[in-house]
Amino acid sequence: xxxxxxxxxxxxxxxxxxxxxxxxxxxxxxxxxxxxxxxxxxxxxxxxxxxxxxxxxxxxxxxxxxxxxxxxxxxxxxxxxxxxxxxxxxxxxxxxxxxxxxxxxxxxxxxxxxxxxxxxxxxxxxxxxxxxxxxxxxxxxxxxxxxxxxxxxxxxxxxxxxxxxxxxxxxxxxxxxxxxxxxxxxxxxxxxxxxxxxxxxxxxxxxxxxxxxxxxxxxxxxxxxxxxxxxxxxxxxxxxxxxxxxxxxxxxxxxxxxxxxxxxxxxxxxxxxxxxxxxxxxxxxxxxxxxxxxxx
Amino acid sequence: xxxxxxxxxxxxxxxxxxxxxxxxxxxxxxxxxxxxxxxxxxxxxxxxxxxxxxxxxxxxxxxxxxxxxxxxxxxxxxxxxxxxxxxxxxxxxxxxxxxxxxxxxxxxxxxxxxxxxxxxxxxxxxxxxxxxxxxxxxxxxxxxxxxxxxxxxxxxxxxxxxxxxxxxxxxxxxxxxxxxxxxxxxxxxxxxxxxxxxxxxxxxxxxxxxxxxxxxxxxxxxxxxxxxxxxxxxxxxxxxxxxxxxxxxxxxxxxxxxxxxxxxxx
Numbered sequence: 001x002x003x004x005x006x007x008x009x010x011x012x013x014x015x016x017x018x019x020x021x022x023x024x025x026x027x028x029x030x031x032x033x034x035x036x037x038x039x040x041x042x043x044x045x046x047x048x049x050x051x052x053x054x055x056x057x058x059x060x061x062x063x064x065x066x067x068x069x070x071x072x073x074x075x076x077x078x079x080x081x082x083x084x085x086x087x088x089x090x091x092x093x094x095x096x097x098x099x100x101x102x103x104x105x106x107x108x109x110x111x112x113x114x115x116x117x118x119x120x121x122x123x124x125x126x127x128x129x130x131x132x133x134x135x136x137x138x139x140x141x142x143x144x145x146x147x148x149x150x151x152x153x154x155x156x157x158x159x160x161x162x163x164x165x166x167x168x169x170x171x172x173x174x175x176x177x178x179x180x181x182x183x184x185x186x187x188x189x190x191x192x193x194x195x196x197x198x199x200x201x202x203x204x205x206x207x208x209x210x211x212x213x214x215x216x217x218x219x220x221x222x223x224x225x226x227x228x229x230x231x232x233x234x235x236x237x238x239x240x241x242x243x244x245x246x247x248x249x250x251x252x253x254x255x256x257x258x259x260x261x262x263x264x265x266x267x268x269x270x271x272x273x274x275x276x277x278x279x280x281x282x283x284x285x286x287x288x289x290x291x292x293x294x295x296x
Numbered sequence: 297x298x299x300x301x302x303x304x305x306x307x308x309x310x311x312x313x314x315x316x317x318x319x320x321x322x323x324x325x326x327x328x329x330x331x332x333x334x335x336x337x338x339x340x341x342x343x344x345x346x347x348x349x350x351x352x353x354x355x356x357x358x359x360x361x362x363x364x365x366x367x368x369x370x371x372x373x374x375x376x377x378x379x380x381x382x383x384x385x386x387x388x389x390x391x392x393x394x395x396x397x398x399x400x401x402x403x404x405x406x407x408x409x410x411x412x413x414x415x416x417x418x419x420x421x422x423x424x425x426x427x428x429x430x431x432x433x434x435x436x437x438x439x440x441x442x443x444x445x446x447x448x449x450x451x452x453x454x455x456x457x458x459x460x461x462x463x464x465x466x467x468x469x470x471x472x473x474x475x476x477x478x479x480x481x482x483x484x485x486x487x488x489x490x491x492x493x494x495x496x497x498x499x500x501x502x503x504x505x506x507x508x509x510x511x512x513x514x515x516x517x518x519x520x521x522x523x524x525x526x527x528x529x530x531x532x533x534x535x536x537x538x539x540x541x542x543x544x545x546x547x548x549x550x551x552x553x554x555x556x557x558x559x560x561x562x
Contacts, residue, residue: 089350089352163400163404163407166397166400166401167401169390169393170390170393170401173391173392176347176350176388177389177390178401179346179347179350179372179373180345180347180376180381180382180384180388181376181401181402181404181405181451182372182377182404182451183401
């Protein structure tokens with residue numbers, strides 16, 4: 001039982017990271033119907049930036065993370081303005097391919113700043129654990145859960161109560177009608193990229209807490225793909241819930257590795273992808289996604 | 297005065313949809329724009345509200361002017377700020393948002409006036425006030441049309457462009473929409489009314505244009521259009537006043553095809 005609960009707690013920490021990255025995918029998808037494959041690039045750029053920022057002692061981990069998120073958000077905004085905006089109205093496929101190119105560029109540049117050694121985000125919690133009865137939970141996981149919760153609440157409040165949030169929801173539903181009301185669709189696109197970039201940087205910082213950052217770190221962001229498929233491409237609550245589900249499933253697979261030996265030696269690596277395949281077969285629009293009716 | 301001078305609109309660089317259309321909407325008047333499907337009515341409205349871009353359309357010749365100032369190249373938001381609002385065909389309300397949020401978006405360019413304008417709109421459309429917290433997608437068709445009109449009025453336009461407001465509404469509701477247009481106009485708003493329902497449009501308009509395959513073929517005061525033989529025959533389905541005096545209904549089957557050729561094209 002303890003093992004199960006510990007795996008669960010561990011999974012929530014992991015899942016929060018996935019949820020934050022997935023939210024970035026969903027926000028961009030909702031505003032422009034493009035799946036931006038540049039998210040891993042923004043994440044690794046954010047992580048590397050944070051590893052440098054934590055060296056400024058008075059910032060601390062959270063200060064470095066927030067500053068890093070803002071800077072990566074601005075970078076994403078600039079990239080959207082320069083590279084993506086001129087492509088609006090072109091086929092979605094072409095834009096998606098451009099984001100793959102962007103991802104490679106971002107990753108290459110970020111990896112160049114990692115240098116020959118591994119880097120660390122300061123490791124504020126190390127391996128210290130929290131004891132809740134007999135259940136132990138890593139403090140870094142708890143911090144990830146708390147931060148993700150706060151960010152998600154802020155985000156939902158933003159979409160629900162602010163003028164710009166309302167504009168973003170309107171553009172997600174009917175771009176032309178939103179334009180006709182005087183909404184600046186360009187500003188909505190820019191903001192969605194900035195939010196996605198910032199979220200990726202925060203997620204990366206937590207994924208890197210307690211581990212070292214090298215040029216094999218970025219695939220963490222790829223787990224957002226099963227998450228958005230499971231949750232539904234255009235659902236924010238879906239991204240959060242599916243993020244936690246995928247995180248927990250991975251941790252369970254780690255905890256019960258012996259029972260899953262038929263899946264190979266490291267089942268937690270493939271469990272998310274198995275879930276994704278299953279979802280695509282059974283319910284391709286995900287748990288909360290809009291069912292698309294398309295005439296062929 | 298909202299005017300277009302001789303404009304040509306081309307979609308995707310090849311499809312010439314408007315071929316030298318001129319039209320003017322004087323302030324505080326109702327102008328009707330009639331025409332069959334595909335004549336270019338919606339394209340003309342897009343040209344007036346800056347929405348051609350979305351459809352890969354371009355104004356290749358001619359000008360759109362508002363009080364003499366050229367506004368053809370402005371973005372939609374700038375046009376809304378200058379007082380041109382459009383109710384798009386098919387209503388296009390935001391179905392997932394609430395009624396109030398829809399209205400908020402209508403007043404997006406000037407949020408400070410929201411409360412006051414909301415009262416104005418609720419005065420015109422009491423049903424929206426009752427349903428302000430409901431999801432707009434669950435409103436009935438008539439209520440959605442009211443919401444679409446209310447949303448456009450939230451920008452307090454000087455010129456309101458209506459694209460087929462009677463589309464898909466029961467005759468009673470069409471009547472109601474007609475009355476609403478009249479009362480909106482009475483507050484000093486100029487209205488450009490695009491309609492298939494010619495009887496309804498001409499009964500309240502002061503001037504009318506007939507658009508056909510991208511050209512204005514008739515341009516007369518509404519009363520003259522109502523009396524025009526061709527309009528009576530092709531838009532109102534009435535036979536030219538015969539020996540009996542009053543207009544009588546006639547089946548199109550009885551009309552020889554060569555007689556149905558419209559006089560203005562021959």
